[in-house]
Amino acid sequence: xxxxxxxxxxxxxxxxxxxxxxxxxxxxxxxxxxxxxxxxxxxxxxxxxxxxxxxxxxxxxxxxxxxxxxxxxxxxxxxxxxxxxxxxxxxxxxxxxxxxxxxxxxxxxxxxxxxxxxxxxxxxxxxxxxxxxxxxxxxxxxxxxxxxxxxxxxxxxxxxxxxxxxxxxxxxxxxxxxxxxxxxxxxxxxxxxxxxxxxxxxxxxxxxxxxxxxxxxxxxxxxxxxxxxxxxxxxxxxxxxxxxxxxxxxxxxxxxxxxxxxxxxxxxxxxxxxxxxxxxxxxxxxxxxxxxxxxxxxxxxxxxxxxxxxxxxxxxxxxxxxxxxxxxxxxxxxxxxxxxxxxxxxxxxxxxxxxxxxxxxxxxxxxxxxxxxxxxxxxxxxxxxxxxxxxxxxxxxxxxxxxxxxxxxxxxxxxxxxxxxxxxxxxxxxxxxxxxxxxxxxxxxxxxxxxxxxxxxxxxxxxxxxxxxxxxxxxxxxxxxxxxxxxxxxxxxxxxxxxxxxxxxxxxxx
Amino acid sequence: xxxxxxxxxxxxxxxxxxxxxxxxxxxxxxxxxxxxxxxxxxxxxxxxxxxxxxxxxxxxxxxxxxxxxxxxxxxxxxxxxxxxxxxxxxxxxxxxxxxxxxxxxxxxxxxxxxxxxxxxxxxxxxxxxxxxxxxxxxxxxxxxxxxxxxxxxxxxxxxxxxxxxxxxxxxxxxxxxxxxxxxxxxxxxxxxxxxxxxxxxxxxxxxxxxxxxxxxxxxxxxxxxxxxxxxxxxxxxxxxxxxxxxxxxxxxxxxxxxxxxxxxxxxxxxxxxxxxxxxxxxxxxxxxxxxxxxxxxxxxxxxxxxxxxx
Numbered sequence: 001x002x003x004x005x006x007x008x009x010x011x012x013x014x015x016x017x018x019x020x021x022x023x024x025x026x027x028x029x030x031x032x033x034x035x036x037x038x039x040x041x042x043x044x045x046x047x048x049x050x051x052x053x054x055x056x057x058x059x060x061x062x063x064x065x066x067x068x069x070x071x072x073x074x075x076x077x078x079x080x081x082x083x084x085x086x087x088x089x090x091x092x093x094x095x096x097x098x099x100x101x102x103x104x105x106x107x108x109x110x111x112x113x114x115x116x117x118x119x120x121x122x123x124x125x126x127x128x129x130x131x132x133x134x135x136x137x138x139x140x141x142x143x144x145x146x147x148x149x150x151x152x153x154x155x156x157x158x159x160x161x162x163x164x165x166x167x168x169x170x171x172x173x174x175x176x177x178x179x180x181x182x183x184x185x186x187x188x189x190x191x192x193x194x195x196x197x198x199x200x201x202x203x204x205x206x207x208x209x210x211x212x213x214x215x216x217x218x219x220x221x222x223x224x225x226x227x228x229x230x231x232x233x234x235x236x237x238x239x240x241x242x243x244x245x246x247x248x249x250x251x252x253x254x255x256x257x258x259x260x261x262x263x264x265x266x267x268x269x270x271x272x273x274x275x276x277x278x279x280x281x282x283x284x285x286x287x288x289x290x291x292x293x294x295x296x297x298x299x300x301x302x303x304x305x306x307x308x309x310x311x312x313x314x315x316x317x318x319x320x321x322x323x324x325x326x327x328x329x330x331x332x333x334x335x336x337x338x339x340x341x342x343x344x345x346x347x348x349x350x351x352x353x354x355x356x357x358x359x360x361x362x363x364x365x366x367x368x369x370x371x372x373x374x375x376x377x378x379x380x381x382x383x384x385x386x387x388x389x390x391x392x393x394x395x396x397x398x399x400x401x402x403x404x405x406x407x408x409x410x411x412x413x414x415x416x417x418x419x420x421x422x423x424x425x426x427x428x429x430x431x432x433x434x435x436x437x438x439x440x441x442x443x444x445x446x447x448x449x450x451x452x453x454x455x456x457x458x459x460x461x462x463x464x465x466x467x468x469x470x471x472x473x474x475x476x477x478x479x480x481x482x483x484x485x486x487x488x489x490x491x492x493x494x495x496x497x498x499x500x501x502x503x504x505x506x507x508x509x510x
Numbered sequence: 511x512x513x514x515x516x517x518x519x520x521x522x523x524x525x526x527x528x529x530x531x532x533x534x535x536x537x538x539x540x541x542x543x544x545x546x547x548x549x550x551x552x553x554x555x556x557x558x559x560x561x562x563x564x565x566x567x568x569x570x571x572x573x574x575x576x577x578x579x580x581x582x583x584x585x586x587x588x589x590x591x592x593x594x595x596x597x598x599x600x601x602x603x604x605x606x607x608x609x610x611x612x613x614x615x616x617x618x619x620x621x622x623x624x625x626x627x628x629x630x631x632x633x634x635x636x637x638x639x640x641x642x643x644x645x646x647x648x649x650x651x652x653x654x655x656x657x658x659x660x661x662x663x664x665x666x667x668x669x670x671x672x673x674x675x676x677x678x679x680x681x682x683x684x685x686x687x688x689x690x691x692x693x694x695x696x697x698x699x700x701x702x703x704x705x706x707x708x709x710x711x712x713x714x715x716x717x718x719x720x721x722x723x724x725x726x727x728x729x730x731x732x733x734x735x736x737x738x739x740x741x742x743x744x745x746x747x748x749x750x751x752x753x754x755x756x757x758x759x760x761x762x763x764x765x766x767x768x769x770x771x772x773x774x775x776x777x778x779x780x781x782x783x784x785x786x787x788x789x790x791x792x793x794x795x796x797x798x799x800x801x802x803x804x805x806x807x808x809x810x811x812x813x814x815x816x817x818x819x820x
Contacts, residue, residue, distance in 0.1 A: 028632075033744070132804055157658065165622075168653035198746070357632050380715065387592050430721040431795070433697020434714075438628060442750050446696045452793045454696070472628075474718035495757040498749040501786055505763055508553050508817055510781035510810055 001274060005261040008070055014406050016077040020149065024148050025354055026170050038396035040072050041133035042208050047343045047397040056426050058215075065216035067201055069209055069258040075132035076202060076258065077192035083241050087194045095260060096196075100237055100246040103256055104204040111212040124367040128346045132206050133245065135398075137347035138361075138372065142183035144171055144353060173382065175359075179348075179361035186358045198241025203256045213255035222277045223257055223264075223321075225250040230271040239266035273492075328365035329376040329465060329485035332384070332411040333392030336488040337366075344399035346372035352390035353377035358382050358467070361390060364380040373399075376413070376467060378483070383412070383467040386440035409440075410416060412492040414465025414483040418458045422480035427454040435469035435481045439493040444469050456481065546592035549816035551769035551778060557820035559744050560608035562766040567612065567817050570768065576737040578718075579617035582684040584614055584679050585649070587735075588693075588706050589640050590624035591753050592633040597755050598760045599744035600638035601691045605742050605766070607643030609687060614648045621677045623647035625709040628752075631655040644659040653680055654678050667803055668728030670720045680734065688736035692743040692779050694751035694787060698722060699794045701752055702776040703739040703804075704730045727799035728804075730772045739775045741767040749786045761786050773797060773806030774813055 015037060023032045039045060045053040060067060069076045090097065115126040128134060149170045156167035176471035193201040202209035216222070225236070227250055237247040240263055244256035264272040331350060334340035351359045351374050361372040374391070376384060389408040392400040403411060424432040435456050436444045445452035456469075465483045473479040552569045555560040567573050577583055587601035595603055606623065613621050620718050623644045627634040631653060635641040653659065662677035678690050680686055690706035697718075698705050709716050709730040717725040743765035750759045765782060769775040780791045791797060791808075 127737050160659065163620075165652045166652065169656040169658055171656070243782075355633065379630070385592060385633065387633070388630075420627045424718060428721070430723070431697060431699070432718045432722055433695070436696035437752055440755075442755055445750075452790070454699075467785075471717075472718075474715040476715075495516060495755055497756045500749055500758045501761045503786075505761075505782075507556075507785065508555060508765075508778075508782060509785045510553075510776045510815075 001261075001270075001272075002265045004274060005265045008067070008261055011190060012077045012080070012116075015072050016074050016081075020076045020135075020140060020144075021287070021312060023137055023146050023349065026145060026149050026152070026352070027229055027325055028353070029143075032394055035394040035396060038133065038347075038349070041075075041131075041396060042068060042198065043127065043131040043345055044396040045348075045360065047399070049398075062218065062221050064210045065219040065221065065254065065257060065274075067259045068212060069199075070260045072134050072443075073136075073208070075136040075139075075190065075200070078136060079190060079199060079201065080241070080430050081092070082191060082194045083198050085230060096443075098238055098240050100240075100248075101243045103244075103253060103409045108204050108210045108213075110208045111205060115207045119405065124342050124345075125369045125371070126207070128344070128372060129182070129205050130203075130205065131347075132208055134345040136346035137349055138183040139187050139190075141348040141352045142361075143181050143187055146175075164209070169337040170182070173190040173357045173360075173379070174334055176361045176363060178363040182372065187489060198243060199258055202258065203242060203244075209258075210309070216252045216257060216259075218277075219254070221274055222254055223252050223253065223261075224273050224275060226273050229269050231269060233268070235266045235268065236263035236272055236364070236420065237497070238334060239263050240330055250360050259367065271296065278331065306471070315462040326482075327485035327487060328362060329414045329467070331359055331376065331391045331400055332389070332408050332413050332489065333376055333395070333403045333415075334489060335401060341366055341373065342372050343397050344370075344373045344395075345397060346374075348372070348374075348375050349394055349396065350400065353390050353394050355388060355390065356382055356385050375485075376416075378467040380470040381471055383390070383438070384465075385470040386466060401506070410464065410491050410494065412464050412484045412486060412490050414463075414467070416458050416463045416465065417459050417484055418444070418480060418481050420455070420480075422475050422478065423455065424474060424480070425453055426458045432470040432474065434474060437473045438468035440464075440491070441467065443492075462495045464492050514719055516723070523726065525565060531590065531592060540572075540739035545573060547814055550771060550781075550813040550817065551774055551810075553765065553767045553778065553815065554780075554818045554820060555763070556767045557766075558588060559605040559742070559766070560601050560611075562616075562744075562820065563605060563608045563612070563740070564769055565818060565820065566768045569818070570738070573616045576687075577613050577616035578684070580619045581613075581617070581684040582682065582814055583613045583618040583621045583623065584683040585644075585689055585708055586621045586686060586706065587623065587625060587635050587689040588691050588701070588709065589638050590628040590709065590806035593753065594758060595639045596636055596745070597754050598693065599751075600640065601689050602632070602744045603639035603643035605744065606653045607647045608756075609689065609740065610644055610647035610649035612772045614620060614739070622652045622683070623649050624652040624654040624677060624679060626654040626677065626711065626714075627647035627709075631642075631805050637677065639776070648680040652677075653710075654709070657712050663732070665731055667702045667731035669724050669782065671716070671725045673729035674716070674729065674734070676711075677710050677716055679708055685737045686734070688739045690739070690741055691746070692763075692783055693747035693754075694749050694789075696751060697729050698726065698796065700780060700783060700789060702741055704772050704796055704800060705805045724799055725796065726796035727803055727805070730800045731803055735770070738768055738770055741775055741779050743767060743779065743782060746783065746786065748783075755798050769813075771813070773801045773805075773808055776800075778815070779807045 054449045118126050153169050156169050190201050234247045235247045242256045244253035261333045330340050358376050359374040362375045362378045389403050392403045443459050444456050447457045449455035467483045470482045473481050547573050552566040554566045587606045591599040593599035610621050661678045663676045665671050690703050694699045695701040704726050743763045745760050747754045748761050751762050776797050
């Protein structure tokens with residue numbers, strides 16, 4: 001049965017590498033279709049209520065246990081890589097170094113219960129923070145990707161110095177301290193835990209791991225020790241990165257086993273079996289242990305629920321108005337702010353894929369619950385491109401509804417506001433028109449002003465809030481034209497076309 | 511030649527120029543005039559972009575007059591927008607491609623094409639069709655999206671614009687061509703050859719903050735003049751410029767105007783444009799301002815203009 005581990009490693013790399021590279025890819029070289037892989041992630045599938053995928057994942061878990069954790073979840077595989085790497089830094093004797101530990105039941109079930117309860121009360125704070133896929137996405141896009149870009153920029157600078165322009169410099173404009181800090185924190189947390197204790201993070205902090213642990217207790221296939229041939233040598237226990245094999249009692253804690261099959265490969269006697277759980281002859285009373293943890297789960301969730309019932313959770317989500325100077329601008333396809341805040345996991349995929357890099361992780365613009373969810377932040381020449389719908393097409397949850405190009409061009413994410421008294425044409429009495437120049441719908445257009453000058457005028461109902469005008473307005477630091485975000489995205493009116501010119505010009509005119 | 515003879519003849523020439531200062535210059539230029547004066551401006555109408563370019567350059571003495579063997583050439587079209595060629599927001603790709611081909615045939619060692627775009631540069635390069643046209647013809651696209659590609663240059667003749675960062679490929683090349691498209695423009699009223707220079711500059715917001723038209727005129731005093739301004743008027747944008755909204759903004763004039771003189775070529779283009787959309791050239795203030803800076807002349811009567819219908 002030793003082939004099982006190899007299969008697991010191959011499948012996990014087939015998921016991990018494309019996802020990792022997809023998040024790194026700052027040049028947009030990889031096909032956008034790769035995002036389909038991300039739909040197999042538990043939290044995105046649940047938030048999208050994608051019944052087919054939920055069904056597939058559920059069946060897989062009920063059949064094989066936590067294989068999601070050991071193959072599909074990029075954070076899980078990332079930890080395996082770290083654990084594996086760490087063994088190179090140890091003396092050979094200690095290569096198989098794990099030993100059985102007791103599960104952190106109170107901690108893990110509390111975290112799970114708190115996550116669920118908060119979500120029910122309308123705050124996706126912990127879902128965003130703890131979803132393993134999104135945690136991984138943030139780590140890559142906030143930590144690894146900037147390093148890759150830095151490398152690219154050093155090489156491109158050297159090349160362009162020699163007159164070779166085959167590489168080009170990529171801007172690093174996505175730095176948001178909160179998002180960077182949280183990503184770094186989780187990188188350190190996950191890194192340290194996996195370096196020393198294998199899958200400890202998955203079995204104590206990760207709410208998905210904990211939930212799947214409940215399922216894997218009843219999965220059809222499971223790891224077990226064949227007592228008749230076992231010599232209790234302890235090799236299985238030492239190889240178990242979940243630290244869930246107790247070689248003394250010859251028991252495996254199914255709730256923490258991620259079906260990595262390392263133990264099967266480690267056992268020299270062939271006593272580790274991956275087999276059918278519900279054999280008729282054995283009606284063992286092992287379940288008492290599991291019952292205990294289930295009881296803990298119910299107890300802790302009850303306790304958390306009652307505390308929260310008294311606390312007004314809404315204060316968590318409603319703080320934003322005082323912090324903000326203006327309504328944040330959601331990416332196109334977000335629909336309305338409640339839907340968006342509840343469904344976005346802040347994985348940063350859209351942020352990384354945005355060719356204009358106008359999407360940035362939010363600090364407190366959406367309130368505490370919306371930390372790291374994307375919003376549009378305009379800066380010079382950074383605005384939402386008219387002919388682009390990438391963010392809505394790569395979103396793995398339904399936080400951003402897919403939009404066709406024609407739909408996207410009419411989605412009003414915000415409305416332009418013009419402050420005439422600050423405009424260059426008004427203050428300096430010189431021509432400018434940068435805003436209208438950049439406006440794709442001509443919601444901002446120029447009308448005659450004094451002395452042959454023209455000044456901007458705004459037609460709100462054809463404005464889509466792309467921010468091109470704001471991004472290019474030369475008035476600093478407060479722009480004379482800016483976009484106010486829409487809480488509910490609506491469909492803008494189609495801009496009117498100009499009159500066609502049908503006469504034939506047959507003369508030079510000079 | 512003996513040293514004594516040299517001094518003698520030098521003294522004679524020196525004396526001659528003191529008494530008759532234009533004598534030497536006149537004798538030099540008269541030689542050219544007798545052959546057949548190269549026109550100051552060539553305008554072509556009624557052909558396809560490539561054919562019109564070849565025809566016009568023939569009048570101007572052929573590409574070999576501007577591009578020598580081994581030269582590094584830069585072409586600066588307008589690639590400001592993520593728009594397809596039919597929408598006339600960017601210079602016609604066939605025209606740019608044809609120019610690259612001609613430079614190649616003249617023996618250019620390297621032909622670089624860039625613009626400091628307004629929209630995402632990669633999408634603009636691709637969707638304008640220019641990237642493909644250039645690489646098919648053997649040229650190279652150069653990014654202009656980052657400040658690191660620009661070097662500071664003094665504009666001693668500039669009124670408001672005294673310094674600006676200019677794309678380094680332009681500073682390093684042997685010869686360059688300014689290849690704008692004729693368009694209506696929300697801010698500058700019209701954009702032709704001088705407005706196209708905003709794409710060789712890094713900091714454009716300075717222009718908008720310090721009298722746009724004056725800065726555009728100032729930028730035309732750039733010490734390294736383009737060999738030619740090749741104004742694409744195959745399709746022009748009559749309204750909603752510089753991006754345009756739809757093909758209703760586009761008028762097909764099938765024309766091309768070429769001149770080394772910024773002011774003259776813009777003046778001529780404005781006259782052509784006004785037949786479609788009457789526009790007062792005085793409102794395109796940078797044209798008059800540039801003339802004041804002696805960048806060129808608005809008086810087309812004084813010039814030798816060659817008009818060709820195909």
